[in-house]
Amino acid sequence: xxxxxxxxxxxxxxxxxxxxxxxxxxxxxxxxxxxxxxxxxxxxxxxxxxxxxxxxxxxxxxxxxxxxxxxxxxxxxxxxxxxxxxxxxxxxxxxxxxxxxxxxxxxxxxxxxxxxxxxxxxxxxxxxxxxxxxxxxxxxxxxxxxxxxxxxxxxxxxxxxxxxxxxxxxxxxxxxxxxxxxxxxxxxxxxxxxxxxxxxxxxxxxxxxxxxxxxxxxxxxxxxxxxxxxxxxxxxxxxxxxxxxxxxxxxxxxxxxxxxxxxxxxxxxxxxxxxxxxxxxxxxxxxxxxxxxxxxxxxxxxxxxxxxxxxxxxxxxxxxxxxxxxxxxxxxxxxxx
Ligand SMILES: *[C@@H]1O[C@H](CO)[C@@H](O)[C@H](O)[C@H]1NC(C)=O
Ligand SMILES: *[C@@H]1O[C@H](CO)[C@@H](O)[C@H](O)[C@H]1NC(C)=O
Ligand SMILES: *[C@@H]1O[C@H](CO)[C@@H](O)[C@H](O)[C@H]1NC(C)=O
Ligand SMILES: *[C@@H]1O[C@H](CO)[C@@H](O)[C@H](O)[C@H]1NC(C)=O
Numbered sequence: 468x469x470x471x472x473x474x475x476x477x478x479x480x481x482x483x484x485x486x487x488x489x490x491x492x493x494x495x496x497x498x499x500x501x502x503x504x505x506x507x508x509x510x511x512x513x514x515x516x517x518x519x520x521x522x523x524x525x526x527x528x529x530x531x532x533x534x535x536x537x538x539x540x541x542x543x544x545x546x547x548x549x550x551x552x553x554x555x556x557x558x559x560x561x562x563x564x565x566x567x568x569x570x571x572x573x574x575x576x577x578x579x580x581x582x583x584x585x586x587x588x589x590x591x592x593x594x595x596x597x598x599x600x601x602x603x604x605x606x607x608x609x610x611x612x613x614x615x616x617x618x619x620x621x622x623x624x625x626x627x628x629x630x631x632x633x634x635x636x637x638x639x640x641x642x643x644x645x646x647x648x649x650x651x652x653x654x655x656x657x658x659x660x661x662x663x664x665x666x667x668x669x670x671x672x673x674x675x676x677x678x679x680x681x682x683x684x685x686x687x688x689x690x691x692x693x694x695x696x697x698x699x700x701x702x703x704x705x706x707x708x709x710x711x712x713x714x715x716x717x718x719x720x721x722x723x724x725x726x727x728x729x730x731x732x733x734x735x736x737x738x739x740x741x742x743x744x745x746x747x748x749x750x751x752x753x754x755x756x757x758x759x760x761x762x763x764x765x766x767x768x769x770x771x772x773x774x775x776x777x778x779x780x781x782x783x784x785x786x787x788x789x790x791x792x793x794x795x796x797x798x799x800x801x802x803x804x
Pocket of ligand 2: 608609611612
């Protein structure tokens with residue numbers, strides 16, 4: 468409709484994510500949508516849902532293409548007959564089966580201390596976020612159809628924090644990223660192991676949201692894992708070399724930071740399988756907000772408390788959503804796959 472706007476936006480692109488909805492009819496959801504992503508996860512507002520099962524990743528090694536799209540580094544799993552696949556089952560999207568389609572990496576600028584995760588926890592942004600996007604293969608033939616359809620997509624999000632060593636599979640991706648510094652460059656990953664990018668935890672939070680890139684379709688069930696994986700500062704610097712341009716420019720146009728601004732929850736529930744309530748029985752009798760609410764969800768002890776410093780008193784720190792409290796010392800646990 469407005470091609471000049473898109474051409475005017477070659478590089479550096481001055482049209483930020485907040486204007487996506489105005490650029491193209493199919494991107495209307497980016498501005499009109501009310502169930503958009505990413506969001507801030509407020510640990511005091513989580514609802515414990517005992518029916519949330521762990522996520523299962525089936526399959527191991529796949530072939531994939533790693534591409535610099537000019538916006539993000541994206542790994543796309545080769546979706547061909549008789550090729551290995553990764554299925555994701557369980558979790559909040561049970562009983563459907565999802566097929567892993569792509570993995571995108573969002574990062575900040577290491578040298579400037581700028582963080583790049585899309586989701587924040589308690590308003591804290593993290594150095595990077597890896598998102599595994601899978602489509603509902605029980606209902607839809609491929610990613611493109613699922614993307615615009617109900618119950619179409621599942622996004623599993625891994626927060627990346629700075630540590631003493633880089634987790635093995637992320638290190639391999641980091642090395643591969645050096646051959647796709649410019650837009651349009653691709654490299655083949657012949658033995659890519661997506662499950663090795665996940666931290667060793669079955670704990671997560673989940674909510675219904677959208678794609679964080681145009682057309683921002685509200686078809687995504689988000690799962691944000693409760694532990695980070697780690698990357699060294701030096702390796703994060705390597706990702707920072709990613710450029711938005713097809714060739715080397717006198718004034719490099721770097722990809723970072725590549726996150727969409729936070730969107731409001733607008734009343735959406737954020738559920739968790741972290742049982743923050745079970746050990747609260749003595750507290751619950753004295754804490755009026757710690758009650759079972761509709762649909763069998765158990766409210767967190769701190770829920771409905773406006774004043775954070777009051778609610779925190781009732782929530783032992785070991786039991787709250789704890790991404791923020793895990794430090795690089797845990798790297799030996801998280802880094803060995
Ligand atoms: C994934 O699910 C499909 C059926 O949809 C099945 O054919 C395939 O073998 C499964 N892959 C793995 C790795 O379990
Ligand atoms: C996805 O499936 C639809 C319907 O079968 C088909 O029209 C479309 O070309 C497919 N898209 C891709 C990218 O394979
Ligand atoms: C990746 O593999 C495809 C075949 O699957 C091949 O056509 C292409 O040239 C390869 N790309 C690179 C960069 O090696
Ligand atoms: C929150 O509660 C604490 C302790 O009761 C109090 O000192 C503080 O002023 C309150 N903060 C706000 C913003 O109401």
